[in-house]
Amino acid sequence: MIRYVLRRLLQLIPVFFGTTFLIYVLVWAVPGDPFSGKCGQTACPQAYVDLMTEKFHLNDNLILQYLKYLGSLFTGDWGETFNGTSVGELIATSYPITLRLALVAVLIEAVIGLTAGVLTGLRGRGFLDNLVLVSTTFLISLPVFVTAIVLQLVLGTELGIIDTSVSDDPSFGELIVPGIALGSLSMAYVARLTRTSIAENRHADYIRTAIAKGQPNSRVVGVHLLRNSVIPVLTFLGTDLGALMGGAIVTEGVFNINGLGGLIFRGIQNRESATVVGVVVLLVLVYLLMSLIVDLLYAVLDPRIRYD
Amino acid sequence: MTDPNLVGGTAVDAAELSRVDDSATETKKPRSLWGDAWRQLRRKPAFVISAVIILLVVLIAIAPGLFSHREAGFSDLTKANQGPSSEAWFGYDNQGYDVYARTIYGARASLLVGVFATILTVVFGSLVGILAGYYGRLIDSLLSRLGDIFAGLPFVLGAIVILTTFNAPGSNPGAVTIIVQVVCSIAVLTWPVAMRIMRSATLVAKQLDYVKAARALGASTPRIVFRHLLPNTLAPVLVYATIALGAAIGAEATLAYLGIGVRPPVISWGVMISDSRDYFRADPHMLLFPGAFVTITVLAFVMLGDGIRDALDPKSR
Amino acid sequence: MRRSRRLWGAAAVVTTLSLVLAACGGGSSSSGSSGEVDPNGTFTVYGTEPQNTLIPTNTNELGGSKAVDAMFAELVAFKGDNAQPYNQMAESITTTDSKVFDIKIKQGWKFHDGTEVKAKNFVDAWNYGAYSPNGQINSTFFENIQGYDDVHPADDNAKPTTDKMSGLVVKGDYEFQVTLKAPFSVFATKIGYTAFAPLPDVFFKDPKAFAQHPIGNGPMKFVSRTPNVDIKLTRNDDYKGQDKVKFKDLDIKIYASQETAYQDLLSNKLDFIETLPPSALAGSKYKTDLKDNLVTGHLLGISAIAVPYYVPGYDNLDLRKAISMAIDRTQITKTVMNDTYVPADGYVSQGIEGYRPAVCEFCKFDPAAAKAAFAKSGFKGKLTIASNADGGRKEPLVAACNSIKNVLGVECDFVPATDFGQWRSIVTGHKLTGMGRSDWSADYPSIEDFLNPIYRTGASSNDSVYSNPAVDQLLEQADSTPDKDAAIKIYQQAEDAIAKDLPSIPVWDEKGVAAKSKHTKTVTLDFRRRADYSSVEVTK
DSSP, rough: HHHHHHHHHHHHHHHHHHHHHHHHHHHHHHHHTTTTTTTTTTTHHHHHHHHHHHHHTTOHHHHHHHHHHHHHHHHOOOBBBTSSHHHHHHHHHHHHHHHHHHHHHHHIIIIHHHHHHHHHHHHSSSSSHHHHHHHHHHHHHHHHHHHHHHHIIIIIIIEEEEEEOOSSSSTTTHHHHHHHHHHHHHHHHHHHHEEEEEEEEHOOOOHHOOOOTTTHHHHIIIIIIIIHHHHHHHHHHHHHHHHHHHTHHHHHHHOOOOSSHHHHHHHHTOOOOHHHHHHHHHHHHHHHHHHHHHHHHHHHHHHTTTOO | OOOOOGGOOHHHHHHHHHHHGGGGGSSSOOOHHHHHHHHHTTHHHHHHHHHHHHHHHHHHHHHHTTTOSSOTTTTGGGGTTOOOOOOSTBBBBBTTTTTHHHHHHHHHHHHHHHHHHHHHHHHHHHHHHHHHHOHHHHHHHHHHHHHHHHOOOOSHHHHHHHHHHHTTTTOOOOOHHHHHHHHHHHHHHHHHHHHHHHHHHHHHTTTTTHHHHHHHOOHHHHHHHIIIIIIHHHHHHHHHHHHHHHHHHHHHHHHHHTTTSSOOOOOOHHHHHHHHGTTTTHHHHHHHHHHHHHHHHHHHHHHHHHHHHHOOGGGGO | HHHHHHHHHHHHHHHHHHHHHHHHHSSSSSOOSSSBBBBTEEEEEEEESSSSSSSGGGGGHHHHHHHHHHOOOOEEOTTTTTTOOEESSSSEESSSSSSSSEEOOOSSOOOTOOOOOOOOHHHHHHHHHHHGGOOOTTTGTTTBBHHHHHOOOSSTTTOOOOSSOOTTEEEETEEEOOOOSSTTTTEEEEEEEGGGOOOOOOHHOOOHHHHHSSOOOSEEEEEEETTTTTEEEEOOTOOOOSSSSSSSSEEEEEOOOOHHHHHHHTTOOEEEEESSOOOHHHHGGGHHHHHGGGGEEOOOOEEEOOOOTTSOOOOEEEEEHHHHOOOOOOHHHHHTTTTTEEEEOOSEEEEEETTTTTTTTTOOOOOHHHHHHHHHHHHOOOOOEEOOOOTTHHHHHHHHHHHHHHOOOEEEEEEEESSHHHHHHHHTTTTOSSSEEEEEOOOSSSSGGHHHHHHHHHHHTTTTTOOOHHHHHHHHHHHHHOOOOHHHHHHHHHHHHHHHOOOOEEEEOOOOEEEEEEEEEEEEEEETTTTTEEEEEBOO
């Protein structure tokens, strides 16, 4: 097991280089140079473009640019944006906020999704099952921006239950509604996955055995059924935390949350490779760690799986 | 998820499965897995209803002219923002477009993008996942980390790069080209999810006795993968696929909103939904009708997927 | 939703009525709350993250100028309500030939660090801005000044021979002389632009540190800045200009989305937003949302559709006429743009001195004439209009395309680009494959700024790649005419000549519709789409 963990940690290194390089190539490949839209309807003075090109090594070939970026990254310098703000600083302020938002979203997914899934899985076909099916499908079929804006308009502007935007350093409470919007798609998936899993395991031999042994119903469901059914859901939730952090661009925009999603989006629009690469590398690392944790949990929860 | 009771090796299931697997070699044609499934499906009302809906949507997509006398491009600004009427069942949008005509004509692109992006994502992701899970070790590490890299890529960045690389900015690619590109971009950027699900399922299924038995008997790798592993790992992927269909239509809307997806004169439900984002309050019918079509279509696919999964899974009989 | 919609409908009638009444009053600012004015209040405005460092010579967009303009006072300023220039820091600006300008500045003005503003602060700042190794984004604003080519060679590879423009001479602590390359009658107006602000001595010691904490001579001084969150300024009590502010703290709050800012404004968390999001405009919702908190202005800008001469088949005057007459401007501005724009009928914005109505004779909707011209043009194929699709740019152009399609029976499609940067690189690279959006907003209020930068051969925003020697000659003649009124007459001749060629098709002028909170008593929207801070009064 320890060897497995070590091996996985070692794998972080090539992935780190692979990702940074890939992102570098992608940002580099976004058409339109960074300064084409900077001066409104007129072209920017060549002197300005030259200075910025020089400062951000934009004239070097891709490999050299990449190496220079890595070099400064290893000295702890994340680079700076075109308006002279330190990228490290930006990430340091945005990262905790996005993490908080993603945690809230995953929590909501887990609580609502699992509850709905377990209830419908145990009851089988019926009114509740159909209700969950239709409502989750409804959430799936709407793009996130629709869900987010409708929530904001109805709960914020019309009913005044929530504020239409969150504060600079939002608390967990403020992030509940944005979390619902962000997690809605995955919530639907969790509910359906749990339902499928429970419905399948309900007729399993070990459940029959447990019932035959005369164990109370709550124990059968709580210990045997849930534990075995929750494994695939857990896999999903774990990796989803990583995915949600990068996928929050729209939700963050709607609720004016100063998070990583907005940083990435602005970085892409301004073609600021330093910002985009910095944030994405961080996201990929989180994603990698989460998938490692999930794989380990998987082995712990399910004795049939062995890593050797 | 695979039924854990098979780990204990209940003889009946394993025997039944192996009989099914060897069906091709027997002279008298037995009831095949698919034949059984079909017989069971026909009796389920949910399946029949969803199949009818899907057929209807497909028909609309193939021949929109049968359902709407107006072209999708029809516009009359003097009628802009009017609600539903006998003349325009779904009302007019902010451009004076007939929402009904556009919803009908939008079916084709939406269905193409939704269905093909899902198929591509799921097939490719599953294949990679099954390989990673089956071979394990180095191949698993390589494929899994590759998946991690793609999963970490921001969708917007990847899509902008892919779609603008193939279309010079400012150019106006044809309908087929742009739909193919949108499908491919969605697939390229979302396959890791399907891969992870498939990989987990394969890891479990690999340990099953009958799989071990098949290996011991010297069955070829493709045979083990397709005959033994696939049927047991299909359920979670199918659940994901039905959801991915809705997500793909949503992703298509996001791309359209960014100006890199489906563009005029091609229309899709995603484009309509994305166009309606500023008009929720003024013209709710702009969102309502295309939204309802997406929901009903996705719902039909979800029910279809559920039915097929139940029918294919020998344990749930 | 259903019930409230009906309510809104009823309210709409009432407010539209009251709006009409208010409009008859004609004021550009409106008064809402009747609360007592709070001289120590805070004014919170919508902001976007500045794209460059907060230095006047490096600030050219709204996000940065909202802060920079309040911190610096230039020689000339423009009145908030009518864009009339007046001397701000300048005591007098005198010239006999529009080539040599003698500028005296007012005494006793101080930078926020206590040092006095002297003539050399202007000269040094302008030299810094023009010097090419400094790479300032506004460097081209100094190009009329003699010696500009020495500090900023036209050839990219050439090194500047000096860092001082020979046209700038300090005559004393409070006087300096500017010599231009050629007579330019609008120069005295042009120096009201942000880039011409003075910079304190401390700037030149460490520009980088200065950018983190700018020190200006304007009505407000810098307090703090948190990237992507806010920029805070506070009142400079020693300020001597006439555009003093009547509140204490200015909080520029950075938003990722206008929609959210607008929602915040409605719930009184934000005091001012200079532009309304498309969702508020939809169905004219803003009129009912805002009632008397609606602020209208006179923006100096114009929207046109460029018809590039380099696109095959587009070098065809009949086609241009046909397209222009096929666009139903009145209907589109009313329905799609919800009265926030008015139809354009010339190449100059309607608020500018020298504007004449109906200069563009082909800018009237005339389906029959359009059809006839189109038949005459013999154009075959498909028309396209390209633009960046974000920020509500798409809808009016889609409507224009539909109008063209319905009248001419020709196919017309909107072609989107992902963002403004990508869009401009298509235009400046001359890669358009059809028509393209070509919007212009003035840097300074002059008819000259609507013609020279767009229609002169090789001009920086000549999106259609238009070239007419007669127009070039008229523009040059007007530039060198010292008398303002005589110059305007010649600029108008140039406009007439342009209108005959239709290099681009004027479509609409933006009125400028902004919103304030109940907490704000008065505010004026200036011609550059900013809150005129000196007009702001907040209540307790």
